[in-house]
Amino acid sequence: MQGAIRLHWRDEQLPEGRGPFLSYGNGRSYGDSCLNSGGTLVDLRGLDRFISFDADTGVLRCEAGVLLSDILGRFVPKGWFPPLTPGTQQVTVGGAIANDVHGKNHHRAGSFGHHVRRFELLRSDGSRLLCSPRENADWFAATIGGLGLTGVILWAEIALKKIEGPAIEVESLRFSGVKEFLELSRASHNAYEYTVAWIDSLTPGPGGARGLFFRGNHAAGHHAVAPSRRKPGLPFTPPVSLLPRAAVGLFNTAVYRWPRRRRAIVHYEPFFYPLDAVPNWNRLFGRKGFYQYQCVIPQDQAEAAIGEIIAKVARAREGSFLSVLKVFGNRRPPGWLSFSRPGTTLALDFPDRGRSTLALLDTLDEITAEAGGAVYPAKDARMKAETFERGYPALHRFERYRDPAFASNFWRRMTSGDT
Known part of the structure; x- marks a missing residue:
């Protein structure tokens, strides 16, 4: 440094x-x-x-x-x-x-x-x-x-x-659309300590974006589970992104359709830190890198605004390799500039394709601000000052x-x- x-x-x-x-x-x-x-x-x-x-x-x-x-x-x-x-x-x-x-x-x-x-x-x-x-x-x-x-x-x-030990008991469920995701989140609130969803932001299902909902708890008893095996990773940064839209689409389809056990007991590392097992995973995006966009939308606006954001991303054909949905609880933020607050948060990754990517992100900012939401500063490199001010009074x-x-x-x- x-x-x-x-x-x-x-x-x-x-x-x-x-x-x-x-x-x-x-x-x-x-x-x-x-x-x-x-x-x-x-x-x-x-x-x-x-x-x-x-x-x-x-x-x-x-x-x-x-x-x-x-x-x-x-x-x-x-x-x-x-x-x-x-x-x-x-x-x-x-x-x-x-x-x-x-x-x-x-x-x-x-x-x-x-x-x-x-x-x-x-x-x-x-x-x-x-x-x-x-x-x-x-x-x-x-x-x-x-x-x-x-x-x-x-x-x-x-x-x-x-x-009691390093194991997490995980259940995975397929869903289609933001409404079904929110219903699963509400149904899982009391019984599951951990909930999160992966979504396919490129290929809509019958009710909107399809995805996988994961919910889990620390497993009772002492289970013999193995931590993540480190994968080779990329030893260099390629000149162009290795994640073109077609490849991301195929990957998303494979993840969604891949046969999986509904319930499994796994080590905490692959559950919480899947990308830590892939050294230099960010190099997949090439020398131009990528933008991660994460917003939070108030709960009464979440279904409409998150649905609109996902639809905009799909129509823009920019592609998002990693798309994550999560419902935040109702606890008051402890910091004045804390990002997490009552609502639903969506995180998306975009290869940097220049003006088209920046234009899409500006559009997502507008949707977020109009819904009374905020963009996460820790993952931002381009939002306008007025967007920040609106989200952080x-x-x-x-x-x-x-x-x-x-x-x-x-x-x-x-x-x-x-x-």
Whole structure:
């Protein structure tokens, strides 16, 4: 990382004259919220110690550079699991807080910030703040989902949960259309901790987009299950995308029709982290890369707006290799800039085909904004400032808590009007 400094636990303050700064975890954000052109990335991977763990309550205190994979590796064998996890285990605790990540159990557990007990925040002036829902509560709400812009999170306390082993009992069901997906989500809410759906955004079924609905729980008892086997991955980045629309269409059809057991017991890794098993999977999109688009739509607008978005994607023939639907629960977001909120979220991947892709994404922004929804900053590299402002009404309140010595490419884009 050119221009990056490495902050270790013993450091007292940020060096003078090196700003603007940006806290940097493991760089897994898809957009430009973890980039800081012309500034300094404060690399927090050096803050990687476990500090304490209370085996009675499950409260873990660790430094902000600890990866979720570190937590899983150490605590799953002891019968503990993170309260929730995003789609990769290669994210830091600090990054999980800064982006207020969500998982397949948001309908039951909320987002990551709901399980943070407290953390210590280092500001560029050398001051340190202990933040919790009761102590420096405004700083707590600004930093959760605050995109690393309020300062450096040094350590955090999170509450792990008890499990019996590494196995997940999963049930998969085919569905057709957003309405049927929402019905399955409602029917699964109480009995299943984890729910998520894959959809074929290119080939509609009788009721709209067809897909596979997955719901699961931590398996009772000690099951002998194997983790994911790492696949070869691509050793180089091809000059063009290896995911043309025709290939994506064939892949989606194969996934939808592939014979599968309705119920299975699997290791948690393939259930939560299928892409972690494919090194450099992003190279499939070629040198131009891809855009991931993720939005959340309020529940009373979800069926119509999500259906319209999927129809627009199908008609545009842009293709989406990975399309995921999930219902968020009704818990109030813990951070002022938290993305996850009551509603339904849709995530789509698009190879960068230039103007046509950007025009489609602008259209999806309009549908999202008109429905009262929001776009996920951690996965954005092109939305307009007005789209961000409409989706995050606490934005101006947050600005009062942003560290004046911190910035990012995303933040400059949102505040300069350069979109």
